Amino acid sequence: MSEEELKREIAGGEGSALEFKSTLRWNIKANKNDDAITLAVLKTIAGFLNTGPGLVFIGVRDDGSVHGIAEDGFKNDDQFVVTLYGYVKTAMGPDVAACVNATVHQLDGKTVCRISVSPSPSPVFVTFATEKDAFFIRTGPDTTKLPASKHYLYIKEHWTSSTPEKPRPKIKLEYVSPREGEECFRFHNLGEAAAFNVSTEIPLSDTLWAVKFGPCC
Numbered sequence: 001m002s003e004e005e006l007k008r009e010i011a012g013g014e015g016s017a018l019e020f021k022s023t024l025r026w027n028i029k030a031n032k033n034d035d036a037i038t039l040a041v042l043k044t045i046a047g048f049l050n051t052g053p054g055l056v057f058i059g060v061r062d063d064g065s066v067h068g069i070a071e072d073g074f075k076n077d078d079q080f081v082v083t084l085y086g087y088v089k090t091a092m093g094p095d096v097a098a099c100v101n102a103t104v105h106q107l108d109g110k111t112v113c114r115i116s117v118s119p120s121p122s123p124v125f126v127t128f129a130t131e132k133d134a135f136f137i138r139t140g141p142d143t144t145k146l147p148a149s150k151h152y153l154y155i156k157e158h159w160t161s162s163t164p165e166k167p168r169p170k171i172k173l174e175y176v177s178p179r180e181g182e183e184c185f186r187f188h189n190l191g192e193a194a195a196f197n198v199s200t201e202i203p204l205s206d207t208l209w210a211v212k213f214g215p216c217c
Contacts (some may be wrong), residue, residue, distance in 0.1 A: 006107055006114065010057060010064050015141050017053065019044050020060040024084060024113070026071040033073075035129040042091050042128055046136040047143040048117035049092070049099055049124040050158070054138065058084075059112035068110030077104040077111060084113070091128035096120060123155050 014020055021041050027034035041058065048054035059069040074080040081102050089097055101116040125133045135146045137154065146154060 001103075001105060001114070003105075003107055006105055006112070009055065009114075010060060013064060014062065016138055017048075018055045019057075019141075019143075020062055020064065021056060021058045022061050022067045023069065024058050024072045024080070024087075026073065028071065038087055039126075039129045039131065042087060042126055043131075043134075043136050043143045043145075045088065045100060045115065045117055046092060046124050046126045046134075047138040049096060049120040050136060050154075051138040052119050054117050056115040056117065057112055058115065059107075059110065066108045066110050066112060069104075069113055070111065080104065080113065084115075087128070091126050092124050096124055121159075123151075123159060 009018070010020075012018060021037075021044070022028060023037055024041055025033045025035075025038045027037050041056065044054075044056050048056070059067050061067050069080060072080065074083065081104060084102050085097055085100070088100055099118040099120050101118075102113055103116075104111055104113050106112075123135065125135055127133055135148075135151055135154075136143050137146055138144070
């Protein structure tokens with residue numbers, strides 16, 4: 001992406017689908033690496049995974065000004081990206097990495113990391129630092145930890161209900177002449193449900209006709 005494109009994305013400011021983080025692991029105030037800083041990044045990524053697509057910029061301050069990722073102290077950009085993915089895989093599972101696309105860019109002479117997050121096909125929980133199996137969602141411009149009592153309903157609404165119902169196989173019956181001595185109508189299934197390998201018999205003697213399924217002959 002060009003600097004102009006990056007600046008246009010950042011210019012909109014933080015919102016429901018965009019968040020800025022100054023660093024990945026460096027606590028600017030305490031002047032040291034801090035798991036709480038990394039956890040804040042992971043929470044945001046998890047929120048987008050569980051709610052919808054979003055962007056996270058690391059190396060950008062809350063006001064949209066460029067801070068850069070130099071203070072995180074990595075030898076090069078590749079090491080930064082590898083470490084970021086390591087955090088994601090450790091905290092949320094290796095499968096989640098497929099929904100996260102992290103790239104580094106030069107902006108105003110400094111390096112920033114742009115993380116594009118796609119919705120996860122399944123619920124994502126975070127286990128890192130002070131959090132264990134924590135479930136985060138996006139609520140407007142914020143990342144919110146959802147109480148355990150509300151996990152089931154949220155998951156049902158966002159994943160279970162969106163799973164398409166498997167269509168029932170079609171049945172097509174063909175009349176089969178009865179054998180000598182048989183007192184019933186016989187049909188053979190030719191439809192999609194033929195995989196069931198069934199035939200149908202309707203006894204003539206029954207007051208109410210019953211459909212019985214059994215092995216084909």
